Amino acid sequence: xxxxxxxxxxxxxxxxxxxxxxxxxxxxxxxxxxxxxxxxxxxxxxxxxxxxxxxxxxxxxxxxxxxxxxxxxxxxxxxxxxxxxxxxxxxxxxxxxxxxxxxxxxxxxxxxxxxxxxxxxxxxxxxxxxxxxxxxxxxxxxxxxxxxxxxxxxxxxxxxxxxxxxxxxxxxxxxxxxxxxxxxxxxxxxxxxxxxx
Numbered sequence: 001x002x003x004x005x006x007x008x009x010x011x012x013x014x015x016x017x018x019x020x021x022x023x024x025x026x027x028x029x030x031x032x033x034x035x036x037x038x039x040x041x042x043x044x045x046x047x048x049x050x051x052x053x054x055x056x057x058x059x060x061x062x063x064x065x066x067x068x069x070x071x072x073x074x075x076x077x078x079x080x081x082x083x084x085x086x087x088x089x090x091x092x093x094x095x096x097x098x099x100x101x102x103x104x105x106x107x108x109x110x111x112x113x114x115x116x117x118x119x120x121x122x123x124x125x126x127x128x129x130x131x132x133x134x135x136x137x138x139x140x141x142x143x144x145x146x147x148x149x150x151x152x153x154x155x156x157x158x159x160x161x162x163x164x165x166x167x168x169x170x171x172x173x174x175x176x177x178x179x180x181x182x183x184x185x186x187x188x189x190x191x192x193x194x195x196x197x
Contacts, residue, residue: 037052037053037054037063038052038053038054039053039054039055039056039061040053040054040055040056041055041056041057043055043064043066043073047066047073048066048068049066049067049068049069050065050066051065051066052064052065052076053065053066053073055194058194062075062192062194063075063076064076064192064194069160069162070118070120070162072118072162072164072193073193073194074118074120074191074192074193075191075192075193076191077191077192078120078189078190078191079113079117079189079190079191079192080187080188080189080190081097081098081110081171081187081188081190082097082098082099082185082186082187082188083095083096083097083098083104083110083172083173083185083186083187083188084096084098084183084184084185084186085183085184086183087182087183088180088181088182088183089175089180089181089182089184090175090180091132091175091176091177091178091179091180092174092175092176092177093174093175094109094172094173094174094175095134095172095173095174095175095184095186097109097110097172104170104172104173104174105140105172106137106139106140106141106170106172107139107140107170108170108172109170109171109172110170110171110172111168111169111170111171112138112165112167112168112169112170112171112190113168114168114192114193115166115167115168116164116165116166116167116192116193116194117164117165117190117191117192117193118162118163118164118165118190118191118193119136119143119146119161119163119164119165119188119189119190120159120160120161120162120189120190120191121157121158121159121160121161121188121189122136122148122157122158122161122186122187122188122189123155123156123157123186123187124148124150124155124156124157124184124185124186124187125154125155125183125184125185126150126154126155126181126182126183126184126185127154127181127182127183128154128182129150129151129152129153129154130150130151130178130179130180130181130182131151131178131179132149132150132151132175132176132177132178132179132181133147133148133149133150133151133175133176133178134147134148134150134173134174134175134176134184134186135147135148135173135174135175135176136148136171136172136173136174136188137171137172137173137174138165138167138169138170138171138172139169139170140170140172143163143165144163145163146163147176148186150181150184151178159189164193165190171188173186173188
């Protein structure tokens with residue numbers, strides 16, 4: 001390991017900085033992706049937007065970032081689940097889970113893998129706009145306020161939603177009683193949370 005002094009104009013000026021594996025290490029930790037984070041068992045107070053923190057009390061030391069627009073520490077990994085239907089999806093009918101083409105219901109769908117998540121966005125496409133909404137359900141029950149209107153356009157997206165969901169469950173997408181919609185594909189995006197965020 002070689003020691004060096006950073007030039008005065010370097011924003012990371014620190015006479016104690018080291019070079020290890022061609023990376024500069026300032027206070028904290030460089031994770032497997034080469035990104036500077038701090039580590040610990042609880043999130044730091046007064047975080048700034050985009051601040052990274054690795055929770056050492058989580059399996060495999062999970063890294064989170066602070067999202068000021070949602071006031072939450074969220075997992076850096078963006079997860080997605082896709083649902084759809086080949087043909088006309090009738091009103092009051094569940095879409096199919098993309099993985100395995102499983103017909104969803106209150107007891108069949110895709111398992112939410114974490115006990116706490118925040119839904120951060122969705123996209124959808126269809127042949128044409130149709131009256132009604134997609135409802136995002138867990139164990140057959142509408143997740144509070146998570147409906148996606150497909151009445152005004154054949155496609156849509158919103159990557160700004162902030163909908164925390166606490167509890168594992170079977171996730172599904174349901175076409176409400178509005179009307180038939182042709183060849184819909186709905187993708188839901190979420191990030192992991194943990195108890196203290």
